[in-house]
Amino acid sequence: MQWLKLKLPFIYLICTVTWATAWANLERDPNGYLTYCPCMGRFGNQADHFLGSLAFAKGLNRTLILPPWVEYRKGEMRSRQVPFNTYFDVEPLKDYHRVILMSDFMWHLADDVWPESERVSFCYMERKSLQQDKNDPDQPNCHAKDGNPFGPFWDTYNIEFVKSEFYGPLHFDVHHSTMATKWQSKYPAESWPVLAFTGAPASFPVQLENRELQKHMQWSAKYRDAARDFIRKVLPRGAFVGIHLRNGIDWVRACEHVKDSQHLFASPQCLGYKNERGALYPELCMQTKESIVRQLKRTIKNVRQTQPNNEIKSVFVASDANHMIGELNVALSRMGISVHRLPEDDPYLDLAILGQSNHFIGNCISSYSAFVKRERDSHGFPSYFWSFPKEKDRQQSKAHEEL
Ligand code: GFB
Helix, strand or coil, X not given: CHHHHHHHHHHHHHHHHHHHHHHHHCCCCCCCEEEEXXXXXXXXXXXXXXXXXXXXXXXXXXXXXXXXXXXXXCCCCCCEEECHHHCECCHHHHCCCCEEEHHHHHHHXXXXXXXXXXXXXXXXXXXXXXXXXXXXXXXCCCCCCCCCCHHHXXXXXXXXXXXXXXXXXXXXXXXXXXXXXXXXXXXXXXXCCEEEECCCCCCCCCCHHHHHHHHHCCECHHHHHHHHHHHHHCCCCCEEEEEEECCCHHXXXXXXXXXXXXXXXXXXXXXXXXXXXXXXXXXXXXXXXXXXXXXXXXXXXXXXXXXXXXXXXEEEEEECCCCCHHHHHHHHHHHCCXXXXXXXXXXXXXXXXXXHCCEEEECCCCHHHHHHHHHHHHHCCCEEECCCCCHHHHHHHHHHHHC
């Protein structure tokens, strides 16, 4: 008891300092805030959009409100919102720009900064509602909460909008023009403390200039530890290749668009933003099992020759549908290589492990693969893409090298 009496003032001091620090961090930003719904696509798309939104917030010198990740579960009508920091740490983002978790903003600052009567939704131009009776020609609207995930997203924080604002023709590229100044003069923070966007204020795929912001997206301790444990406890000792096989039915359908496009989803990551490294071709999107096995064996042999001290011992497969574990085990067993996957589907843990592999082969068109590629680039780890360069081009350049 005596011990507690002596310590009480000290405990009180610690609590006061911790409390004061927490609140000091939540002081109102006089430069304003930016919030948006990551309403397009799944994780890869949302991550691309996140990097652009982060750059945009910095360009406008507004604090970025970190949105939760929007997830879709089979059989559920409404999206689930998962707090941003479930997967990524908040602190490393602050090395680049001011950010605040959406829950912190809503619980501690919204009443003061963004009272219910002043919640305006921003969209480029009128966004028609799917319910015809809601569309009033005299009162065009963003219908920011119309449909899934739009409604469930803002509902998570009990946000209702009282008005709409159309920001066109302004856009989000703050790298190549005086766009940031235009936003600031049209929407000064004093009269527009919060800009709330119906969708992400960013392009898809991620703008070239914003790719490097990936280095500020660092996995939360939970995912870092889980990835490390899997690598240590399940994979055999030695180097491993991480591969991403994107082959679900949605992907088969998406790949049909290759024939009428210059670019599809994340394809600029290998072809270049102006197709400077070639035109789109079907195998870049969907590969045959034979070509996957061929490329994997070739990669392993190359590493054996060039890095004899760090021989590849295993392959880790991440996939949304067919992991090809049987086929790959048969094909690689003679090379003394085992093939592994997670026991249960976990898109985030798959990503975290792929990020740590010694070598990575991904799908150039997939924004899910693009996340891994950017993360690895930020660490200087090597990555390759399935069927890239094109088999014919590869043979030509090999013949050229041999000459
Ligand atoms: O991330 P995402 O936008 O990438 O969407 P793409 C694909 C989703 O599929 C991921 C799951 O967010 C995961 O939920 N998924 C994909 C995986 N690969 C894996 C994997 O290796 N492991 C696990 N566990 N899950 C495009 C979208 O997807 O697909 C387009 O960009 C469109 O918007 C198209 O929907 C059909 O870029 O690959």
